[in-house]
Amino acid sequence: MVNCTAVGVDIAKTVFQVHYVDQETGEIVNKPSKRAKFLEFFVNRAPCLIGMEACGGAHHWARQLTKMGHEVKLMAAEFVKAFNVRNKNDAADARAIWLAVQQPGKAVAIKAEMQQAMLALHRMREQLVKFRTMQINGLRGLLTEYGEVMSKGREKLNKEIPEVLGRIAERLPAVVVDTLREQWNGLAQLDEQVAQIERRMREWKKEDKAVKAISEIPGVGLLTATAAVAMIGDAKAFKSGREFAAWVGLVPKQTGSGGKVNLHGISKRGDTYLRTLLIHGARSVLTNAKEPGLWVEQMNKRRPKNVVIVALANKMARTRWAVLAHERSYQKDHVSVKPA
Structure with a gap:
């Protein structure tokens, strides 16, 4: 979109801040807009390039503005932060977004409602798993106070805790023992919610x-497949598999000066949840595969195990991108060739 008005929008719960320069008068406009009247501001305007931070609610507003014919560019907060050099307030943030949206840079893909719905399931499941772990650790800690140290593992906990509760029932008030038993029984309810x-x-x-297509790739299970498709959005928004791997944070972090570049550990950019699933999938392949492949075997001889796992996760991430971007099924022995 050429010669269109660039608009920076700092979204919030109730009051949004809008910043742009009027092309006719040259006036700098930086004003608040109520949530209920935010879309009305853009209804009768000529197509604009609208920049927003990729934060809570950004994808919803991006979809609505796109339907009106505007071009929306979602940006990572750290990219916008570089343009705010003074006070931190709504007006300054909107101006920083206005400056950032006019710079070349990788935009965050706008997610469809169905993709966000799947991510909502992942977030709720993750929250339940964390709460279940907290519940288990809390039970272990409380029982340790009475000299009952439990074995590691959920199965051993379920096996040992009835006997442990029976022993401490002889020494402690019934209200305490009954509460501990309720907390233990509550774990089964959390298990059912996660399973559902x-x-x-x-x-x-x-x-x-x-x-279904990326589920055929080794190391990709239910969680990884659904999370990857939902988070990637449009795979064609990435130029290559390497760009996707960098977006996930599976490439080395670089520092350097004077033409000398130093490589460090992985950058850990992007979504931590997706990166964790990819690395766990690669670890599963290395642990369970009977024939991991010549590439993995050679790397195992010269690099530490965890480095090999991350390298394999990087390679598998590129494979996922290729399957999604080219809309083709996974082929184990496929060799990609650059076009002439």
């Missing part, structure tokens, strides 16, 4: 071609 969410993910997997 996973069943709903499997139903979505059967209907989505992209999820």
Whole structure:
């Protein structure tokens, strides 16, 4: 979109801040807008290039503005932060977004509602798993106060805790023992909630071609497949598999000066949840594969195990991108060739 008005929007819960320069008068406009009247401001305007931070609610507003014919560019908060050099307030943030949207840079893909719905399932499942872990650790800590040290592992906990509760019931008030037993029984309810969410993910997997396609890749299970498709958005927004791997944070961090570049550990940019799933998938392949392949075997001889795992996760991330971007099925022995 050429010669269009650039608009910076700092979104919030109730009051949005809008910053732009009027092309006719040259006036710098930086004013607040109520949430209820935000879309009305853009209804009768000529197509604009609208910049927003990729934060809570940004994808919803981006979809609405795109329907009106505007071009929306979502940007990472750290990219926008570089343009705010003074006070931190709504007006300054909107101006920083206005400056950032006019710079060349990788935009965050706008997610569809269905993709965000799947991510919502992942976030709720992740929250339940964390709460379940907290519950288990809390039980272990409380029982340790009475000299009952539990073995590691959920299965051993379930096996030992009835006997432990029976022993401490002889020494402690019934109200304490009954509460501990309720906390233990509550773990089964959390297990059922997690399982129910996973069943709903499997139903979505059967209907989505992209999820089914990358599920054929070794090391890609239900969680990784559904999370990857939902978070990537449009795979064609990335120029290559390497760009996607860099977006996930699976490439080395670089520092240097004077033409000398130093490589460090992975950058850890992008979504931590997706990167964790990719690395766990690679670890599963290395642990369970009977024939990991010549590339992995050679790397194992010269690099530490964790480095090999991350390198394999990087390679698998590129494979996922290729399957989604080119809309083709996974082929184990496929060799990519650059076009002439």
